Amino acid sequence: MRARAPLQPQDKKINPFFHALSKYRRHQYDDCLALCGSLLRQNSRDQAAFVLKCRAITAKHWLDDLEVEVEGLADALMEDNVAATAPRPGTSLQRPLSSAQQAGTGPSQAVRPVSATGRPVTGFTRPATSARPTSSQQRDLITTAMAMSARPGTAASGRPVTSAGRLVRLGTASMASLGTDGGGETIQVDGIDFHKYAKRPEIAKALCDYLIYFLRQPRKALDLAAEATREASFADWWWKERLGKCYFQLGLLREAEKQFRSSIGNDSRVVTNLELARVYLKLDQPNAALEVYQKASEKFPGDISVTVSMARLYEDLNDSQKSIGLYKRVVARDPVNAEALACLAAHHFYSDQPEVALRFCRRLLLMGVSSTELWNNLGLACFYAAQYDLAITCLDRALMLADDGVSAEVWYNIGQVGIGVGDLGLSYQSFKLALSIDPNHAESHTNLGVLELRKGNIEQAQLAFSHASRLAPHLYEPAYNSALVAFKLGDFQDAFNKANMALQAYPGHHESKELLKQLKLQFMAF
Amino acid sequence: MTEEGRSPPVAAIARRDSRTSRPSLLRERLNWLIYALYVRHDFADSLRVIEEVLKESRGLCEYAIFVKGLNKRLEGRVHESLSLFQAAACLNPQALNNLKQVAKSLYLLGRHRAALDVYEEAQRIEPEDWATWHHKGLCHVHLRQYNEAVVCFENANSIHRHDATFHQLGRVHALRDDFRSAIDVYSEALEFNPDSADLLAVLGIYYLRLGDTAKAFEHLGNALTIDPRKEKAILAAGSIIQDHGDTDVALRKYRVAAQQTPHSAQLWSNVGMCFFHKEKFVAAAACLKRALYLDPFEWIIAHNLGLVHLRTGQYASAFHYLSASINIKPDFPPSYHYLAIALSKLDDFANACHAFDKALEHGPDLATLLNYAITLHRHGATVEAKQKLSAFDAAWGALDSGIRASETGLEEQRSALHGSLYGVEPPSVPHAAPSAAVPPSAGDADPPSPGL
Known part of the structure; x- marks a missing residue:
């Protein structure tokens, strides 16, 4: 944010266009728009004002679309871009290498819990990490997820959102906001002759961005860009990149790939490379994406965004060793990169180095990040680093900042701390509180079951375990616990089913395997 | 199988x-x-x-x-x-x-x-069918009718002898805490099938329960000769070896087990205590913390961590772990004993005395009495200190000389305390006493529970 200039240009004689330009440079887009509006009212053919207005509106509604890959539920349901339906392990995001297959590269599931997608929990939540369901079994759950996460506005229709639909909605939302606080009419694009504008690249580029980022009409932008790239005799990387972007937004991935490739051929840019890799990710070809990242990082060795993207991808492929190496490189270049710091903190926390995790968390805190999640992680790291007084304060602060979405998690962690200090009463209460806030918190159900089991309430424990494993089939703990209880009670059929469920969630679980071996012996005839 | x-x-x-x-x-x-x-x-x-x-x-x-x-x-x-x-x-x-x-x-x-x-x-x-009797016995076990179960299993064995029946019979005895009978059953089973690693391992563990380490080690060793990867036997045998102070051998055994069960809390706890014996405290704390992460309900791990921190002089952390251990298992006197030492080091004299009293509730313990006396003396309560010391002397005198000779640490501290309480020496001598009097073997042996 730039400081306001000390001298306000109150002088009436100042050139209004210069004034608007200066406002634009100072990121005061609303003022700039107002000035441009008055300029255009005086002379509706003022091209400079027109371009500036386009730019200002675009800048105001700019969204870094490389960072917001939200895959709508409908995309996940009607996924037909994926190249291979039964990919080999390691060649697809749907079947990442499980930690069992590459033992030693990272903490196993018994130490680092997994998220609903079957991957180790990450230190930094990104929309894309939770988008893709990894197995058909989890894909079935999308239907239930739809019921749970549908927002009030769409709940009535029950129609899942596609990512394109989301963009359209963003477009209408931004237009509505402009109507109230923008102080100026929008630009009418329906009557514009693209052919005429395509000959004027400086205007056309502003208009194209305006179409993509504000009106969210990739089809119109596509027409314009196609005209313009022909005018530029297919030599301008910018137009090809925008063409690719439009194709991507329209879901025409192969065309997008072609455009991005040819744009890179003209002039390789970081953005284009990132976008090309994104196309491959959408096609579920992580190895191709990695290749793109690799080439880009050779060409732009100092660029953080490539390294971060590569690290993310490795993390998604369950190759934590490589991803941590890359995050370390990011931090060396950019010591205040929140994502890299958070991921490093999580990594160290789960590999028995809570003190190091604590340091990373503290650095995040010093940077001014203050969120429930950070305080919560800080509290946990403090607790496992044996700094109990700080741990309680941090968790307190986390609770203070928490809204309903995450306070269940915080209470769950307080319950864990309770178990750690042997105060089972506290942990029991905490888990109950977590469940009162979020009745679907499977981890709390599991631990509550364990506590009930310790009290001897076997029925309630079984109930809690089965509830937990129904809510979260990706957790192996409730399934195994419930198998064990069923085995001890003598219900071998139930134990068999549950042990199999546990092994499905965690194929390398030694105890479940042992239990199954015993059960198989029992099932033999004699 | x-x-x-x-x-x-x-x-x-x-x-x-x-x-x-x-x-x-x-x-x-x-x-x-x-x-x-x-x-x-x-x-x-x-x-x-x-x-x-x-x-x-x-x-x-x-x-x-x-x-x-x-x-x-x-x-x-x-x-x-x-x-x-x-x-x-x-x-x-x-x-x-x-x-x-x-x-x-x-x-x-x-x-x-x-x-x-x-x-x-x-x-x-x-x-006259063996399997029928055997399964009848199993049903009785699940219905907790142990007497009937024993009869059924014995009938089954009289018709036909099988490992499975011996196992179950032994288990019933163990469930009734009758380890003697369980051992008899398993010994009989071994005559019938001397090469069963399972039988040998369980027998060894039951001997360990009874405190007969020599016999236990013999059987566990045999089990490991037959099946060197039997993790239950490895853990039990390792803990015996560890008790005898041969930590390197124990660590080698644990390495085999760790390949199969890398997430066994008991294993990591024992490994941690091996490092503790070797005075590698950072490694010990790291192993024990991992063990505690894997199984937070295992009180002995918290207890062991308390010991490690006590030894390294981090009394506040020691207090935390020991109190956690006591919260989960309130009837283990050594926990109170060490808690008392931690408290006295933290200058909480009144609570330290409470903890000592609590530890002594379960019966007099030499180290506890001596440490109590030392703590009282350090905080100037000379009369009570003398009282406790005489109680200690009485118990000390009752021991036979062989054991007395082996407990050199206690003897040293005793004479030092005598000197400063009754003699002319300044009371600064027993300064290092409590931590030196901690017998480190108290909390480490953690025999895994037999059977699933």
């Missing part, structure tokens, strides 16, 4: 039974094929043949239904197998095997009373 070898004869009997009791040979003509495929574990093919036979015979071929039931049960579908066995039993109510399998399926489903009834019925047909 032994049970696996047992399945063919049963199926063979079934074939013989059905053939003699049912004259219609046409329907039975493929029984040999079904049997051959089943014992070859060629389940898919055997199921295919069974379906054909059943279609041909309109579901009346008893043997096909029987083997289908066995198949389904191996797949883990006990409910289906139960109804199949019941159907077979309807076709031929006199066949012992049908009844036995119905009962077995009921038992697997946890309906122990119903299973018992069916077994009674089976015994009316054939009273």
Whole structure:
């Protein structure tokens, strides 16, 4: 944010266009728009004002679309871009290498819990990490997820959102906001002759961005860009990149790939490379994406965004060793990169180095990040680093900042701390509180079951375990616990089913395997 | 496994039974094929043949239904197998095997009373059957009728001796905390089957429970000779080796176990205590913390961590871990003893005294008494200190000289305290006393519980 200039240009004689330009440079887009509006009212053919207005509106509604890959539920349901339906392990995001297959590269599931997608929990939540369901079994759950996460506005229709639909909605939302606080009419694009504008690249580029980022009409932008790239005799990387972007937004991935490739051929840019890799990710070809990242990082060795993207991808492929190496490189270049710091903190926390995790968390805190999640992680790291007084304060602060979405998690962690200090009463209460806030918190159900089991309430424990494993089939703990209880009670059929469920969630679980071996012996005839 | 070898004869009997009791040979003509495929574990093919036979015979071929039931049960579908066995039993109510399998399926489903009834019925047909008695015993165990169970198992053994029966009989004795009888049972089983690593390992663990480490080690060692990767035996044997101070050997044993069960809290706890013996405290704390992360309910790990922190002089952390340990297991006097030492180091004299009293509630302990006396003396309560010291002296005098000679640390501290309490020496001598008097072996041996 730039400081306001000390001298306000109150002088009436100042050139209004210069004034608007200066406002634009100072990121005061609303003022700039107002000035441009008055300029255009005086002379509706003022091209400079027109371009500036386009730019200002675009800048105001700019969204870094490389960072917001939200895959709508409908995309996940009607996924037909994926190249291979039964990919080999390691060649697809749907079947990442499980930690069992590459033992030693990272903490196993018994130490680092997994998220609903079957991957180790990450230190930094990104929309894309939770988008893709990894197995058909989890894909079935999308239907239930739809019921749970549908927002009030769409709940009535029950129609899942596609990512394109989301963009359209963003477009209408931004237009509505402009109507109230923008102080100026929008630009009418329906009557514009693209052919005429395509000959004027400086205007056309502003208009194209305006179409993509504000009106969210990739089809119109596509027409314009196609005209313009022909005018530029297919030599301008910018137009090809925008063409690719439009194709991507329209879901025409192969065309997008072609455009991005040819744009890179003209002039390789970081953005284009990132976008090309994104196309491959959408096609579920992580190895191709990695290749793109690799080439880009050779060409732009100092660029953080490539390294971060590569690290993310490795993390998604369950190759934590490589991803941590890359995050370390990011931090060396950019010591205040929140994502890299958070991921490093999580990594160290789960590999028995809570003190190091604590340091990373503290650095995040010093940077001014203050969120429930950070305080919560800080509290946990403090607790496992044996700094109990700080741990309680941090968790307190986390609770203070928490809204309903995450306070269940915080209470769950307080319950864990309770178990750690042997105060089972506290942990029991905490888990109950977590469940009162979020009745679907499977981890709390599991631990509550364990506590009930310790009290001897076997029925309630079984109930809690089965509830937990129904809510979260990706957790192996409730399934195994419930198998064990069923085995001890003598219900071998139930134990068999549950042990199999546990092994499905965690194929390398030694105890479940042992239990199954015993059960198989029992099932033999004699 | 032994049970696996047992399945063919049963199926063979079934074939013989059905053939003699049912004259219609046409329907039975493929029984040999079904049997051959089943014992070859060629389940898919055997199921295919069974379906054909059943279609041909309109579901009346008893043997096909029987083997289908066995198949389904191996797949883990006990409910289906139960109804199949019941159907077979309807076709031929006199066949012992049908009844036995119905009962077995009921038992697997946890309906122990119903299973018992069916077994009674089976015994009316054939009273001298080992498997029936064995399973009756199992049902009684699950119904917690241990006396009846013991009778059943003994009957089974009198007909035919089997590892499984010995195991179960031993387990019942162990469940009743009667380790002597359990050991007798397992010793008998070993005469019958001397090469069973399972039997040897469990016997070793029970000897360990009784405190007979020499015998325990012998058996565990034998078990490990037969099966060097038996992790239960490794853990138990390792803890004995560790108690004898041979930490490097113990660590080598644990390395084998760690490959199989990298997430066993007991294993990491024992590894941690090995490092503690070797005075590598950072490694010890790291291992123990990992163990505690894996199993936060295991009080002994918290206790061990408390010890490590006490030894490294981090008394506040020691206090936390010890109090956590006490919260989970309130009746382990050494925890109070060490808690008291931590408290006294933290200058909380009143609470330290409380903790010492609590530790002594369970009976006098030499180290506790001496440390109590030292703590009292350090905080200027000379009269009480003398009192405790005389109590200690009484207990010390009651020991025989061999043990006394081995406890050099206690003797040293005792004379030092005597000197400063009664003599002219300044009271600064026992300054290092409490941590030196901590016998580090107290909390480390953690024998894994036998059986699942």
